[in-house]
Amino acid sequence: MTALMSQMPEQLEELSSSTDFTLSTKSVKILSSMPDNGGSYYSNLKLQPLETHEKAGYQLCSHVEDFIFTKAGTVPKIKTQLSRDDIFSTIMVRCGIGRNNYRVAPGLYGVGEPGRTSEVLVTANFKLSFDHLRQELKGINVWILVLDTRGVNVWCAAGKGTFSTSELVHRIESTGLNLVVDHKRVIVPQLGATGVSARLVQERCGFRVVFGPIRSRDMVEFLQNRRRVTPGMRQITFTLAERFVLTPVEIRIAAKSVFIMALALVFISGIGPQIFSLEQAWNKGRTGIVMILTGVLSGTVVTPVLLPWLPFRQFAAKGIVSGSVLAATLLFFLPLTQGGIKGSMALFLFSVAISSYFAMGFTGATPFTSPSGVEKEMKRFIPIQAILMLISMVLWIYSSF
Amino acid sequence: MQNLRYLDGVSTLKLSQKLCVGCGLCIEVCPHGVFVLDEHKAHIQDLDGCMECGACVNNCPTSAISVTPGVG
Numbered sequence: 001m002t003a004l005m006s007q008m009p010e011q012l013e014e015l016s017s018s019t020d021f022t023l024s025t026k027s028v029k030i031l032s033s034m035p036d037n038g039g040s041y042y043s044n045l046k047l048q049p050l051e052t053h054e055k056a057g058y059q060l061c062s063h064v065e066d067f068i069f070t071k072a073g074t075v076p077k078i079k080t081q082l083s084r085d086d087i088f089s090t091i092m093v094r095c096g097i098g099r100n101n102y103r104v105a106p107g108l109y110g111v112g113e114p115g116r117t118s119e120v121l122v123t124a125n126f127k128l129s130f131d132h133l134r135q136e137l138k139g140i141n142v143w144i145l146v147l148d149t150r151g152v153n154v155w156c157a158a159g160k161g162t163f164s165t166s167e168l169v170h171r172i173e174s175t176g177l178n179l180v181v182d183h184k185r186v187i188v189p190q191l192g193a194t195g196v197s198a199r200l201v202q203e204r205c206g207f208r209v210v211f212g213p214i215r216s217r218d219m220v221e222f223l224q225n226r227r228r229v230t231p232g233m234r235q236i237t238f239t240l241a242e243r244f245v246l247t248p249v250e251i252r253i254a255a256k257s258v259f260i261m262a263l264a265l266v267f268i269s270g271i272g273p274q275i276f277s278l279e280q281a282w283n284k285g286r287t288g289i290v291m292i293l294t295g296v297l298s299g300t301v302v303t304p305v306l307l308p309w310l311p312f313r314q315f316a317a318k319g320i321v322s323g324s325v326l327a328a329t330l331l332f333f334l335p336l337t338q339g340g341i342k343g344s345m346a347l348f349l350f351s352v353a354i355s356s357y358f359a360m361g362f363t364g365a366t367p368f369t370s371p372s373g374v375e376k377e378m379k380r381f382i383p384i385q386a387i388l389m390l391i392s393m394v395l396w397i398y399s400s401f
Numbered sequence: 402m403q404n405l406r407y408l409d410g411v412s413t414l415k416l417s418q419k420l421c422v423g424c425g426l427c428i429e430v431c432p433h434g435v436f437v438l439d440e441h442k443a444h445i446q447d448l449d450g451c452m453e454c455g456a457c458v459n460n461c462p463t464s465a466i467s468v469t470p471g472v473g
Contacts, residue, residue: 159454193430193456211429236432238405308404366405368433370453371470373408 068110072176077110080138086131093128094245096252102127103151108175112141116182119223124149124157133216140220147171158195165200172205187212236367243304246365250300254358258296262289272400294330295351298323299358316381319359320352327351346395353388412451413469418442420465427457427466
């Protein structure tokens, strides 16, 4: 307080010359540029710039635009417009960079001017989920309750047990939600139902869970519709764009094994009549690397994008189809320096096996593949892929003699 | 999702008509429209559409639904 006063001699003089000397914050101007609205303690604070919330050792998040005072403490008010940094980070995360640590602090947030009757929307603390939700909430007043899912999206976290009944109950209690709103209702995204039992949440903390729409872009319509979903809001989709956006992460997951495969292939390429030839390793090996990349591209991008139009239900089989077409086309145009027809056959089978393997991996990223189905598919196709791989390697070595 | 279907005859989803009280919560939480309500009881109308996410099992008040995939 003394430090504060010494900065403002005019106000000190004003105070001391005043005959009616009562200690009040009403007439105190902390900064001369600040408007004096003569209001309450709260409204005075509200008009202060964000800098007054600075705290040693902490940094203000760029998505926070203000703070809201509630009976349960101050709640950050967040922006509904994504910044350039948010969009840049989204692209990075979609490419698999920093994806495992892209999170916001769990707790209560506000959008607009939420009050005691405003709805409470529940989400995960994966920043991508949080951003998805907030950018759909333009012009409305709601609370957002962010659960600690260790930076994982709602559906995956629900499946893994972090977006759960106990976490929701804990978060409702630790944020003092009953002091902030008069109603006893939280809106949980439908896909959270895998982890959240509406009945148990009500039993344990008295809050009623309403399962909202799957997609946050339906949220405003859902709220305006008196919390009623239209049939489309309950059904999952997997559109071309939704599939395409997942492919960079698939490539990144594949990258490590691609590097090892390429090294192994170059080594095997060198085996020949003179036992090992470095020149041959390079000449044959580089064609092999091109075919590895073709297989990876086919399994991680082409198959996911063309998913509904490729024949067969098993992803591994779809991968064989797209891999065959791509490998055959490429081999037709690619002049093979060595190896002849046997070499071409070897590279074809190798590329197809890789495509099939990575296409099968995409079962883990879709919203419609059942674990039982994936298990069945893997039991059948992993041996097939291994045999294809083995035949291709034998052919590849044989083509050098 | 009509153009994207996974394997038929693999889902381990089971519904006990005897235990079902017809609350309709399974219909509300299922992302694939597997259930329908008919004469105050839930029925499985599209077993092969089930992806074994377990949302229905988790929310069924009488434990009438079960799903037991081997590995997650």
